[in-house]
Amino acid sequence: MSESTEKKMVRLxxxxxxxxxxxxxxxxxxxxxxxMLEEDCADAVIPITCVRAPILTKVIDYCKDQVMISSSxxxxxxxxxxxxxxxxxxxxxxxxGVDSSTLCELLVASNFLNIEGLLNLGVDKMVSMIQxxxxxxxxxxxxxxxxxxxxxxxxxxxxxAWAFERDPYYKKRSSSK
Amino acid sequence: MASAGGKRNRPWEESYSVNDDDxxxxxxxxxxxxxxMPELLQMIFEKxxxxxxxxxxxxxxxxxxxxxxxxxxxxxxNFQQLSRFHRRDRPNFIVRFTRTYHLNRPxxxxxxxxxxxxxxxxxxxxxxxxxxxxxxxxxxxYTAKMCPGLKTLALPLLEDDxxxxxxxxxxxxxxxxxxxxxxxxxxVKVLEQLGxxxxxxxxxxxxxxxxxxxxxxxxxxxxxxxxLCFYDSCFFKEHLLKLHQGCEELLLLDFKxxxxxxxxxxxxxxxxxxxxxRMVVQLPHRGTPYRNNKC
Numbered sequence: 001m002s003e004s005t006e007k008k009m010v011r012l013x014x015x016x017x018x019x020x021x022x023x024x025x026x027x028x029x030x031x032x033x034x035x036m037l038e039e040d041c042a043d044a045v046i047p048i049t050c051v052r053a054p055i056l057t058k059v060i061d062y063c064k065d066q067v068m069i070s071s072s073x074x075x076x077x078x079x080x081x082x083x084x085x086x087x088x089x090x091x092x093x094x095x096x097g098v099d100s101s102t103l104c105e106l107l108v109a110s111n112f113l114n115i116e117g118l119l120n121l122g123v124d125k126m127v128s129m130i131q132x133x134x135x136x137x138x139x140x141x142x143x144x145x146x147x148x149x150x151x152x153x154x155x156x157x158x159x160x161a162w163a164f165e166r167d168p169y170y171k172k173r174s175s176s177k
Numbered sequence: 178m179a180s181a182g183g184k185r186n187r188p189w190e191e192s193y194s195v196n197d198d199d200x201x202x203x204x205x206x207x208x209x210x211x212x213x214m215p216e217l218l219q220m221i222f223e224k225x226x227x228x229x230x231x232x233x234x235x236x237x238x239x240x241x242x243x244x245x246x247x248x249x250x251x252x253x254x255n256f257q258q259l260s261r262f263h264r265r266d267r268p269n270f271i272v273r274f275t276r277t278y279h280l281n282r283p284x285x286x287x288x289x290x291x292x293x294x295x296x297x298x299x300x301x302x303x304x305x306x307x308x309x310x311x312x313x314x315x316x317x318x319y320t321a322k323m324c325p326g327l328k329t330l331a332l333p334l335l336e337d338d339x340x341x342x343x344x345x346x347x348x349x350x351x352x353x354x355x356x357x358x359x360x361x362x363x364x365v366k367v368l369e370q371l372g373x374x375x376x377x378x379x380x381x382x383x384x385x386x387x388x389x390x391x392x393x394x395x396x397x398x399x400x401x402x403x404x405l406c407f408y409d410s411c412f413f414k415e416h417l418l419k420l421h422q423g424c425e426e427l428l429l430l431d432f433k434x435x436x437x438x439x440x441x442x443x444x445x446x447x448x449x450x451x452x453x454x455r456m457v458v459q460l461p462h463r464g465t466p467y468r469n470n471k472c
Contacts, residue, residue, distance in 0.1 A: 109218055119220075127224045135236040144238050156235055158244065160278045163295070164288035 010037065011045040012060075018046060018053040029063035031114035051109040055102065059109055062094065067167055081166050091117075095125045101140050103129075217245050222250045226258040228270055231293075232277050251297030255305040256286065269405040277361040289314035296322040302326060306333035308358045308384070314339035319347035331356035331382075343370040354380040360387055365394045372398030382406040389416045 004129075008024040010022065010033070027046075030036040037048060048056060069087070101126055110118040130138055139146060222234060222244060229249065237243045244250065259429035268276075271284045290312060294301065298422040301324035304313060310333040319342060327349045335342070343363055354379060361367065371378070378399050387407050397403065403426050421430060 019393070041215060055249050074298045108214070111214065111217055123221050125218075130221075130225050130233070133229065133233060134225075138237050139231060144241075147239050148242075152239075153236065156189055157277065157279050160292055161280060163281070163292035164280060164282045164285060177422070 012056065013045045013047045014051055014056045015049055016052050017047040018056075020053075020056060020060060022063070025067050026060065026063045029066045029115060031116075032060075033113060036085070038073070048109075048113070050112055052105065055105045056111050058102070058106060058112065059115070059118065060069075060122075064091065065094075066117065091121045091124075095121055098125065100129070199310075215240075215247075218247055219247055223252055226271075227253075227255055228259050232270075232273050238278075248296065248300035251293060252300055253303040253305075254293050254297065254301055255303065256289075256310055257305055257307045259262065259306070259307075271356075285313075287313040290316045291319050292318040298323055299326045300324075303329040305329065305331040306358075308333055309468075311336065314341055314345065314443045317342075318345045321345045326351060328352065328354075329354040332358060334358045335361055338390045338469045347371050347374045350375045351377055353377050356380075356382040357385065359383075359385040360391060364391055368394050368398045374402070378402060380404040380406075382408070384408045389420075392416075392420055393423065396420060400424055401425060401426045404429040404431070416454045 009021050010024050010027040012022065012027065012033075013021045014020070024037065028037060033046065051059065095103075103122060107119065107122040107126070110122060129141060133141070133148075138144070184300060194453070218241065220249060222241075225234065225421075230245070234244050259265070259364070263267055263269050263272075267273075274289070275279065275284050286306075294316075304324070304327055306321070312333055312335070314335075325348060326353055330346075330349060331354075339345075340363075340464060341368045346367055349371075352375050355371075360383060379402060381395055381399070381402060381404070383406070385408075392407065395405065402424055405420070405424075406429070407426065417430075421427065
């Protein structure tokens with residue numbers, strides 16, 4: 001809305017060949033794309049080789065929202081705190097329905113495209129998924145296979161004992177009893 | 178050509194769900210997680226609570242275990258994130274640790290500290306204990322040697338008032354936030370030693386009775402301190418004024434008390450004076466780790 005001239009459009013191609021047309025300002029939320037656009041490889045379609053169409057849709061949704069937020073906050077003088085809160089709520093809602101496989105792809109995509117905000121949202125989501133879980137629960141959730149041999153696992157289990165050997169503090173306490 | 182948004186209705190949800198029993202899909206998902214970059218995993222592990230980082234993550238798979246070998250994953254060591262009580266079917270941290278690591282010796286927080294200090298090394302920036310954790314001076318000295326890069330330190334109640342305490346603490350030259358659960362006997366000595374080596378301190382909190390003499394010592398050795406929080410302490414009005422005037426950079430002087438003793442009326446401070454102190458006070462304040470497990 002701030003620009004009176006017609007909006008420049010950018011075309012992005014996902015790994016499975018779908019082409020998306022977005023406004024330049026939206027694409028520029030991704031630092032990787034911003035750098036590319038500033039180096040002026042304008043007309044061509046930008047291939048985003050490691051991101052599938054459904055994921056790219058979600059990424060573009062995020063970028064659109066960021067553009068909307070920054071344009072609305074510059075026109076109305078909202079107190080910072082409120083927008084911060086709204087942003088948080090929006091982020092939570094945005095990540096709500098995301099399952100673990102989508103989350104993984106989103107993390108890779110936001111890392112590749114260098115979108116810090118989205119990357120942080122993904123990291124926080126994953127941290128909250130891991131919190132309070134046992135190893136097997138984590139494996140089930142993310143479909144990770146336990147590739148340790150029993151011997152290797154045993155080795156990990158035994159490698160920490162050194163720190164607890166001859167603890168002088170404990171000795172003193174138990175002998176004083 | 179398809180335009181993003183518009184009539185496309187959440188395609189990511191229908192096209193790719195984990196609940197698919199399709200073997201192919203499972204294979205793809207599996208390799209995806211395996212191929213998640215170590216940098217990304219590290220970024221995630223850094224933020225996971227200490228308990229899961231010690232007991233769960235290393236056993237998930239080889240690649241996760243390998244990532245945990247990086248000191249960066251151990252930047253924050255917050256002992257308050259360890260569960261102290263049994264919760265339904267879940268035993269507490271000490272029981273789980275002893276079982277998981279086949280510990281045939283008694284568990285001690287000092288031992289755990291040594292272990293974590295050796296894992297994190299100079300990458301450790303935050304070391305926060307729970308108030309009642311028993312930490313031996315030896316383990317603290319070892320930590321000071323291994324992790325000199327500490328920025329936040331919250332000490333537990335220290336049982337034996339060790340002679341070495343001032344020297345140990347003075348090893349942390351980049352300290353920014355220093356919290357104490359009690360005031361040790363050699364407190365002024367601790368401040369003197371720390372003041373000589375560290376000039377980055379901006380926050381001091383004590384969750385114990387602190388005398389006016391000790392409070393002035395803080396200001397003397399750290400005139401540039403910004404946030405002072407004394408819980409459970411009482412000062413005379415004149416003393417409070419002097420403290421306030423003593424350090425120019427002061428942004429927060431906090432007396433939130435456990436009891437009601439520090440009510441404004443009990444200080445017999447005039448309303449305007451109280452307001453002037455509280456006014457200097459407004460700066461985003463991260464909360465004390467002793468009360469807030471969230472930080």
